[in-house]
Amino acid sequence: xxxxxxxxxxxxxxxxxxxxxxxxxxxxxxxxxxxxxxxxxxxxxxxxxxxxxxxxxxxxxxxxxxxxxxxxxxxxxxxxxxxxxxxxxxxxxxxxxxxxxxxxxxxxxxxxxxxxxxxxxxxxxxxxxxxxxxxxxxxxxxxxxxxxxxxxxxxxxxxxxxxxxxxxxxxxxxxxxxxxxxxxxxxxxxxxxxxxxxxxxxxxxxxxxxxxxxxxxxxxxxxxxxxxxxxxxxxxxxxxxxxxxxxxxxxxxxxxxxxxxxxx
Amino acid sequence: xxxxxxxxxxxxxxxxxxxxxxxxxxxxxxxxxxxxxxxxxxxxxxxxxxxxxxxxxxxxxxxxxxxxxxxxxxxxxxxxxxxxxxxxxxxxxxxxxxxxxxxxxxxxxxxxxxxxxxxxxxxxxxxxxxxxxxxxxxxxxxxxxxxxxxxxxxxxxxxxxxxxxxxxxxxxxxxxxxxxxxxxxxxxxxxxxxxxxxxxxxxxxxxxxxxxxxxxxxxxxxxxxxxxxxxxxxxxxxxxxxxxxxxxxxxxxxxxxxxxxxxxxxxxxxxxxxxxxxxxxxxxxxxxxxxxxxxxxxxxxxxxxxxxxxxxxxxx
Numbered sequence: 413x414x415x416x417x418x419x420x421x422x423x424x425x426x427x428x429x430x431x432x433x434x435x436x437x438x439x440x441x442x443x444x445x446x447x448x449x450x451x452x453x454x455x456x457x458x459x460x461x462x463x464x465x466x467x468x469x470x471x472x473x474x475x476x477x478x479x480x481x482x483x484x485x486x487x488x489x490x491x492x493x494x495x496x497x498x499x500x501x502x503x504x505x506x507x508x509x510x511x512x513x514x515x516x517x518x519x520x521x522x523x524x525x526x527x528x529x530x531x532x533x534x535x536x537x538x539x540x541x542x543x544x545x546x547x548x549x550x551x552x553x554x555x556x557x558x559x560x561x562x563x564x565x566x567x568x569x570x571x572x573x574x575x576x577x578x579x580x581x582x583x584x585x586x587x588x589x590x591x592x593x594x595x596x597x598x599x600x601x602x603x604x605x606x607x608x609x610x611x612x613x614x615x616x617x618x619x620x621x622x623x624x625x626x627x628x629x630x631x632x633x634x635x636x637x638x639x640x641x642x643x644x645x646x647x648x649x650x651x652x653x654x655x656x657x658x659x660x661x662x663x664x665x666x667x668x669x670x671x672x673x674x675x676x
Numbered sequence: 677x678x679x680x681x682x683x684x685x686x687x688x689x690x691x692x693x694x695x696x697x698x699x700x701x702x703x704x705x706x707x708x709x710x711x712x713x714x715x716x717x718x719x720x721x722x723x724x725x726x727x728x729x730x731x732x733x734x735x736x737x738x739x740x741x742x743x744x745x746x747x748x749x750x751x752x753x754x755x756x757x758x759x760x761x762x763x764x765x766x767x768x769x770x771x772x773x774x775x776x777x778x779x780x781x782x783x784x785x786x787x788x789x790x791x792x793x794x795x796x797x798x799x800x801x802x803x804x805x806x807x808x809x810x811x812x813x814x815x816x817x818x819x820x821x822x823x824x825x826x827x828x829x830x831x832x833x834x835x836x837x838x839x840x841x842x843x844x845x846x847x848x849x850x851x852x853x854x855x856x857x858x859x860x861x862x863x864x865x866x867x868x869x870x871x872x873x874x875x876x877x878x879x880x881x882x883x884x885x886x887x888x889x890x891x892x893x894x895x896x897x898x899x900x901x902x903x904x905x906x907x908x909x910x911x912x913x914x915x916x917x918x919x920x921x922x923x924x925x926x927x928x929x930x931x932x933x934x935x936x937x938x939x940x941x942x943x944x945x946x947x948x949x950x951x952x953x954x955x956x957x958x959x960x961x962x963x964x965x966x967x968x969x970x971x972x973x974x975x976x977x978x979x980x981x982x983x984x985x986x987x988x989x990x991x992x
Contacts, residue, residue: 424767426799434796438782438789445784445820509779514836517746517776519769520797674750 425519432524439528440535443498453497454540457490461544462551464609469553476611476641479552484636485608487544487568491537492603492628495572496595498536499529499579500586508588526580533572533579541568563638571631574654577661578627584668602628612643627657697760699724699844699875700745705754707740707899714740715751715899722844722877727870729886730879731910732896738879739777741896742848745877746774758844770798773842775833775850783822787813787832790821791839798840810865811835827858834862838869845869847878851885863888887911917953921946921960922969933959945969 443449464482471478506512515525545561548554579595586594603609605619606628612620623629630650637647698721707715715737722728730738743749744756747763761768781790788804795801808814811831816824821832830853837845847866851859866889870876880886886893887907895902895910903910916937922944923930930939935952950956953972961967 424799425770426797426801431796434793438785438793441789442782442784505780506782509781510776511778511781513743513748514774514776514778514781514833517748517769517772517774518794518797519766519840521766 428521428524431521432527435520435524435528436531439532443502443532443536449497449501450536453490453494453536454543456493457486457540458543458547460489460609461486461547465544465548465552469551473611474613477554478611479548480554480556480639481611481636481641482609483544483548483552483554483556484564484639484641485610485632487537487541487564488571488606488628488632488635489603489608490540490544491533491568491571492575492631493599494536494540495530495533495575496579496582496599497592498533499576500582500595501588501591503529503580503583504586504588504591507583529580530573530576533576534569537568537572538565541565560638564635567631567635567638571635571654574627574631574658574661577658577665581661581665581668584665584672602626605629606632608632624653627654630654630657698722698757700758700877701756702741702744702751703755703757705741705744705751705756707737707744707749708752713899715744717754718896718899718901719754720894720901722875724875725870725873726891727866727876727878727889729890729893730877730896731881731883731886731893732879732902733881735898736896737899738881738896739848740899742774742776742846742877742879746772746846770840771843773837773840773845775837775845775847777848777852778833781821781829781833783820785821786818787821787824787835788817790832791835794836794839798842800841801839802841807835807838810838810868812861812865826853827855830854831858831862834865842874844875845877847876849879849881851880851882859885883910916949916951918973919948919950919953919956919960920969920971920973921948921967923960923964923967925964929963933963 461482465479465486468478468482473481503512506515516522541564545554545556545564549556582591582595582598605615606612606623606626607615608628612623615623624645630653633642633645633650634647634654636642637650701721702715702718705715705718706713718737718741720728720730720741730741732738740749744751745758745763747756747769756763758768758772763769763772785793787808791804791807795804795807808817811834813828813831813835816828821829824832830850834847834850837847850866851862854862863885866876866878878885878889887910890907892904893907893910894904923946924944925946927939927941930936930941930946930948933948933956935950935956936948937951938949940947948956948960957972
């Protein structure tokens with residue numbers, strides 16, 4: 413038995429991998445246990461697809477198989493909803509309740525908090541996309557190659573990020589009690605105008621004109637690109653548009669946060 | 677084994693610049709929000725192993741002082757230091773624990789999950805079983821936070837503050853919403869932590885709480901230090917009395933009396949707090965010959981404290 417006190421070398425910070433893993437797991441549990449959230453986020457795109465996708469199993473418009481087009485559209489609708497509501501509402505609530513301050517006063521790296529929120533949006537998006545693909549293949553007569561399915565999933569995951577950034581900004585700008593309403597006011601018209609619910613060609617001409625100004629349009633074009641169902645315009649330009657949108661959102665977030673911190 | 681016991685005591689802050697380096701300090705900190713001054717030229721230092729109570733009425737600047745020390749709010753002028761470092765530095769934060777006035781923690785997680793998460797933020801966290809024992813969480817460790825009572829929620833937040841086995845603890849109104857029994861058991865836990873060498877700053881608007889826990893009380897009003905001393909010094913520095921009576925004088929009449937610090941009127945009954953009871957009584961009896969049901973009460977702790985802060989309000 414040593415009589416000399418053992419000096420344990422002090423680590424300055426906690427090991428990062430378990431920390432991030434824990435943060436993501438807790439975030440996921442928070443959202444999955446909130447039934448209203450999981451039901452609405454997963455339920456709406458699935459219900460819409462059952463209503464409009466399955467009933468259009470034989471419908472063809474131009475070169476588009478409508479049920480397949482809507483698979484891409486509702487997958488996009490689903491992941492955007494998961495990102496906007498999961499992050500927008502979740503963060504606004506935690507900020508208003510002072511919970512975020514407690515987290516900030518701990519040594520938690522801010523990145524862990526943001527990564528956990530993003531990862532949760534990605535996972536919800538993937539779950540929605542998988543369910544939609546299963547419905548598409550079994551009930552809506554959609555022919556989907558493995559490569560098409562894999563690309564749709566990959567784009568869904570990537571598509572969560574720009575809208576996570578948008579959710580972050582809304583959480584910082586809008587009071588917690590108003591966030592769900594404000595998000596709906598943006599999310600639903602934006603989804604409609606970007607051709608997530610029906611092919612853009614079926615929309616009035618002036619709406620088709622403004623669609624390229626919306627981030628959901630670019631994500632939809634990328635996702636529909638998995639099936640070759642795109643409008644003129646290169647995939648690269650859509651990725652750049654989303655990247656630009658993400659950076660603008662994060663930039664404004666940073667400014668808003670700095671101002672709030674100074675006032676705080 | 678003796679050595680094991682010794683080493684389990686967290687060593688106080690490593691002494692860098694002489695033995696008098698405070699664990700935490702505010703140096704001439706002012707904080708102005710748009711319309712009001714929350715802190716004005718406040719200096720405060722916590723020394724290793726002491727429990728300091730920041731005492732003051734609502735709006736005195738207690739929470740702002742804690743937020744500055746935690747690096748959540750940048751001071752308008754002056755500096756906040758923890759172990760001589762910037763409190764926003766992640767390495768510094770691993771040595772701090774905080775219990776803030778949180779309206780709601782994520783309700784879907786259990787105290788066990790919350791604690792496991794917070795423990796993972798720190799390099800040397802306190803074992804979960806010990807956290808549960810100190811904060812008394814054993815009976816509801818696996819219930820969702822949203823289903824807990826107010827007191828149980830406060831105890832969970834207290835345990836979160838301890839998750840990293842910190843050297844310094846900031847407790848902002850730790851016993852708010854707790855019944856007397858829960859409050860006393862939290863007090864016992866706080867004392868035990870100080871016994872293990874932790875440095876603790878707590879804010880409260882109960883003099884009784886400050887008296888029960890603190891080795892030093894700093895009375896804060898309008899963002900300034902009003903008085904500072906041991907609990908005994910603070911209590912004896914206030915020789916106020918509370919006068920109760922039935923009187924026909926109006927509230928305005930009562931407030932105009934000399935040496936009145938605070939007036940409360942309910943119907944025909946008035947309660948007056950004063951640092952100079954004899955002077956006030958003489959005047960009161962002259963002004964209202966019909967006065968009845970007169971009582972002069974010794975300074976209840978709360979009243980003494982009220983007189984102290986009201987006094988300063990009158991002076992300003």
